[in-house]
Amino acid sequence: xxxxxxxxxxxxxxxxxxxxxxxxxxxxxxxxxxxxxxxxxxxxxxxxxxxxxxxxxxxxxxxxxxxxxxxxxxxxxxxxxxxxxxxxxxxxxxxxxxxxxxxxxxxxxxxxxxxxxxxxxxxxxxxxxxxxxxxxxxxxxxxxxxxxxxxxxxxxxxxxxxxxxxxxxxxxxxxxxxxxxxxxxxxxxxxxxxxxxxxxxxxxxxxxxxxxxxxxxxxxxxxxxxxxxxxxxxxxxxxxxxxxxxxxxxxxxxxxxxxxxxxxxxxxxxxxxxxxxxxxxxxxxxxxxxxxxxxxxxxxxxxxxxxxxxxxxxxxxxxxxxxxxxxxxxxxxxxxxxxxxxxxxxxxxxxxxxxxxxxxxxxxxxxxxxxxxxxxxxxxxxxxxxxxxxxxxxxxxxxxxxxxxxxxxxxxxxxxxxxxxxxxxxxxxxxxxxxxxxxxxxxxxxxxxxxxxxx
Ligand code: SAH
Ligand code: SF4
Ligand code: F3S
Numbered sequence: 001x002x003x004x005x006x007x008x009x010x011x012x013x014x015x016x017x018x019x020x021x022x023x024x025x026x027x028x029x030x031x032x033x034x035x036x037x038x039x040x041x042x043x044x045x046x047x048x049x050x051x052x053x054x055x056x057x058x059x060x061x062x063x064x065x066x067x068x069x070x071x072x073x074x075x076x077x078x079x080x081x082x083x084x085x086x087x088x089x090x091x092x093x094x095x096x097x098x099x100x101x102x103x104x105x106x107x108x109x110x111x112x113x114x115x116x117x118x119x120x121x122x123x124x125x126x127x128x129x130x131x132x133x134x135x136x137x138x139x140x141x142x143x144x145x146x147x148x149x150x151x152x153x154x155x156x157x158x159x160x161x162x163x164x165x166x167x168x169x170x171x172x173x174x175x176x177x178x179x180x181x182x183x184x185x186x187x188x189x190x191x192x193x194x195x196x197x198x199x200x201x202x203x204x205x206x207x208x209x210x211x212x213x214x215x216x217x218x219x220x221x222x223x224x225x226x227x228x229x230x231x232x233x234x235x236x237x238x239x240x241x242x243x244x245x246x247x248x249x250x251x252x253x254x255x256x257x258x259x260x261x262x263x264x265x266x267x268x269x270x271x272x273x274x275x276x277x278x279x280x281x282x283x284x285x286x287x288x289x290x291x292x293x294x295x296x297x298x299x300x301x302x303x304x305x306x307x308x309x310x311x312x313x314x315x316x317x318x319x320x321x322x323x324x325x326x327x328x329x330x331x332x333x334x335x336x337x338x339x340x341x342x343x344x345x346x347x348x349x350x351x352x353x354x355x356x357x358x359x360x361x362x363x364x365x366x367x368x369x370x371x372x373x374x375x376x377x378x379x380x381x382x383x384x385x386x387x388x389x390x391x392x393x394x395x396x397x398x399x400x401x402x403x404x405x406x407x408x409x410x411x412x413x414x415x416x417x418x419x420x421x422x423x424x425x426x427x428x429x430x431x432x433x434x435x436x437x438x439x440x441x442x443x444x445x446x447x448x449x450x451x452x453x454x455x
Contacts, residue, residue, distance in 0.1 A: 023052065025060075042157060097120075174189075221260070400421070
């Protein structure tokens with residue numbers, strides 16, 4: 001990272017007076033949220049405090065996602081609504097960061113049509129934030145830095161959103177080029193962090209009392225493939241599992257083409273690794289998977305699931321499904337329904353296909369009407385609701401170890417947390433338990449969570 005201390009000193013002097021307030025809002029995946037924590041870390045160094053209230057903010061940064069059109073539309077709506085705020089408070093600085101800035105057409109649109117925006121900062125240029133801020137404070141109407149500094153290997157300070165759950169990116173970018181996906185275009189090629197840096201960071205977090213460590217990457221299974229002499233992901237898991245302390249290790253996402261037996265043996269043998277695997281299927285039809293360039297077949301995916309379940313029949317699995325990929329037929333969609341009934345996921349995250357310009361799928365003809373895609377989506381959600389409600393019954397009478405997240409927003413007096421299996425658990429208890437592990441005996445299964453009592 002370029003040494004920013006002189007810039008930071010100058011900004012502090014220009015800002016003067018009482019500490020300025022910043023609002024940083026991250027959209028999209030947890031990697032983007034993690035970048036948002038780094039942006040906050042730099043701002044804190046400069047002297048900013050944080051607010052959730054737009055009206056009192058002196059600086060607003062929208063850390064954007066480009067994965068679906070709806071995500072982009074939402075951000076453009078928010079930027080548009082900020083015109084008024086800027087008119088009422090001309091000193092307000094508005095910055096846009098994240099994946100949308102990496103697409104030339106979006107960066108151009110922001111520059112041309114949204115004069116309320118002061119700067120655009122690319123996904124690999126977080127360390128340029130002080131320089132961009134300085135431009136704005138000196139009255140430059142618009143500045144942009146979308147170069148690739150790869151700050152990832154450096155120690156960018158972080159303001160973490162939680163005091164007991166921490167995300168730790170282990171790699172950045174993606175080499176897979178699934179035909180529907182914009183991520184490889186906006187996040188570049190795979191770059192793995194050094195394993196000793198990761199181990200040191202996790203040791204520090206555990207020492208500071210963090211109870212959940214979430215390892216992040218677009219495809220954690222290919223961790224280390226890009227750097228000579230680095231260990232593999234299963235080896236990294238085994239090393240992290242050896243760190244002393246009471247904590248749980250999670251990771252996201254695993255690409256099924258690289259979900260090797262070596263990985264599955266490691267997750268089953270490491271006592272600190274959660275008994276849950278998020279294994280994005282996308283489609284249950286091998287022909288759709290081929291058109292998606294996923295590089296596995298439905299049969300190969302099921303072999304992986306069968307291997308896990310042969311070792312632990314109750315093992316918790318979740319997945320991502322795309323409905324309405326170009327020219328998905330009723331038959332192909334039925335294959336997806338069949339496979340989710342066969343696998344019995346605890347939860348699925350489903351999305352209607354969204355055309356992303358620049359990707360291969362964007363050039364594919366698509367004759368499926370939107371209402372057919374909508375109907376398929378409803379069918380899928382209904383099927384999964386039944387599966388979850390039925391499948392969650394396996395927990396009744398069992399004791400689950402739960403990391404308490406928060407007070408329940410729906411039911412007063414109740415707390416909510418996630419079990420080791422990544423199931424939402426509700427139970428009566430005192431808010432002093434938030435951030436701690438507890439044992440809950442499950443008494444009831446719902447279709448989105450389970451309920452129980454503290455033991
Ligand atoms: N690297 C992760 C996925 C990151 S994007 C992985 O491969 O699992 C998260 C999810 O968004 C994907 O799994 C996919 O289901 C969905 N997604 C990505 N591009 C999409 C698009 N163009 N339309 C709809 N859903 C999409
Ligand atoms: Fe996108 Fe595929 Fe990479 Fe996941 S693995 S980020 S879906 S290209
Ligand atoms: Fe979205 Fe970028 Fe993540 S496109 S899903 S924020 S990597």
